[in-house]
Amino acid sequence: MKKTFNTKEVCECAGKEVTVRGFVYALRIQSKVIFLILRDIHGVIQTVILPESGMFDKAKEIHLESVVSVTGQVKEEKNAPGGVEIQVSNLEIISEAAPELPIPVFTKKGGEETEAPLRFDYRWLDLRKPEKARIFKVWTEFEKGWRKFWDENGFIQLYPPAFMSTPSETGAEVFSVDYFDRKAYLAQSPQFYKQMGIASGFERVFMVSPVFRAEPSFTTRHLTEFTGWDFEMAYVESHHDVMDMEEGMIISGFKSLLAAFPDLDITLPTQPFPRVKIVEAKKILRERGIESGEEHDLSPEEERAISEYVKEKYNHDFVFITDYHKSKSAFYHMRTKEDPDRSQRADLIFRGVEVTTLAKREHRPEILESQALEKGMDLEPLKDYLNFFRFGCPPHGGAGIGPGRFIMKILDLPNVREATYLPRDVKRLNP
Numbered sequence: 228m229k230k231t232f233n234t235k236e237v238c239e240c241a242g243k244e245v246t247v248r249g250f251v252y253a254l255r256i257q258s259k260v261i262f263l264i265l266r267d268i269h270g271v272i273q274t275v276i277l278p279e280s281g282m283f284d285k286a287k288e289i290h291l292e293s294v295v296s297v298t299g300q301v302k303e304e305k306n307a308p309g310g311v312e313i314q315v316s317n318l319e320i321i322s323e324a325a326p327e328l329p330i331p332v333f334t335k336k337g338g339e340e341t342e343a344p345l346r347f348d349y350r351w352l353d354l355r356k357p358e359k360a361r362i363f364k365v366w367t368e369f370e371k372g373w374r375k376f377w378d379e380n381g382f383i384q385l386y387p388p389a390f391m392s393t394p395s396e397t398g399a400e401v402f403s404v405d406y407f408d409r410k411a412y413l414a415q416s417p418q419f420y421k422q423m424g425i426a427s428g429f430e431r432v433f434m435v436s437p438v439f440r441a442e443p444s445f446t447t448r449h450l451t452e453f454t455g456w457d458f459e460m461a462y463v464e465s466h467h468d469v470m471d472m473e474e475g476m477i478i479s480g481f482k483s484l485l486a487a488f489p490d491l492d493i494t495l496p497t498q499p500f501p502r503v504k505i506v507e508a509k510k511i512l513r514e515r516g517i518e519s520g521e522e523h524d525l526s527p528e529e530e531r532a533i534s535e536y537v538k539e540k541y542n543h544d545f546v547f548i549t550d551y552h553k554s555k556s557a558f559y560h561m562r563t564k565e566d567p568d569r570s571q572r573a574d575l576i577f578r579g580v581e582v583t584t585l586a587k588r589e590h591r592p593e594i595l596e597s598q599a600l601e602k603g604m605d606l607e608p609l610k611d612y613l614n615f616f617r618f619g620c621p622p623h624g625g626a627g628i629g630p631g632r633f634i635m636k637i638l639d640l641p642n643v644r645e646a647t648y649l650p651r652d653v654k655r656l657n658p
Contacts, residue, residue: 251266261275262275263295291332330349343644347650350648350649372480385433432459466587533576550573553570559588587622590616590621
């Protein structure tokens, strides 16, 4: 089989004959020459088709975004992308595109982008744009860093089910589905199963899994389905141990990103990240003239404002907001010893957006039961979950992380949908 080269490799092949395959990104037809810009996942390369090649008439009929194979001599050309171009001797059309594209893939610099709903209707074409593909290259490198940390620190990966017999969170809408002779629910988080891993003696676990939220939200940071990263760890003293651990994961992720994409507008965060109790955060916000109708939680405006404060005072892009009121905490969050109305919960805010909720968990079954009843929950559907803690379970804590929100803020995207391969929201189920 003849070796084919990618567009990145071609830049090192001046003087050689190569074969390259990809999409027709742009086509400039002149009377004596045709410039065909070929794109693959690595980049673009300029190819030149002359009349004497015998491929001139074929090239004139090619539609944009057709998949082609070109063979030719690589020549240096300082004005071409990568400093080289291919003088084509053979052109093969592998898959011909329809004459009219529903959305443009190539747009001139400074040109307006197609409206998001139409782009998402044709997401596979939208993702052909190099700047869109870069989003998922960044996501991949970011996750590599997290996985490196998980591997080096003894975490075991588990794969939780999406079907659950009872909702896993309080206060959030759930999707119910018919499950043979009974109702099932799509997991709002793998929370119960992370904790089961601790009760199983695994001590440190992580999961990468879909999360479903039936909330009728139309914000720039909410989806009805998203990919969550979750971890849980045993023998924690407090929620600060969980914060310490996540800081290490984030730093590892940022190191991986900066090694692969040194041009990214991020800096390696320093430890420890700033930590501000919710009561103190509210006081700071009031002093800065930011009011809210919610006593025990932060509005999006407040999240942005507290991030600005932390950036000014600590020159840090991250801040943990800690010690939430019990009314804003799940029944399985452990309360603080100093104030039983407060829980050992923290939210991590990155550049003005919440990206993580974490807590030390309550592992004592009798207290779990009383806290569930306090929130008006029926204990019968929680029977299996509560049983995790009746036969010995280490004290533990963990976090649920929204990687899409991380990517949104790292790349300064306007909406988390742009950081999602196939976004699902209140209005969208296709493609």
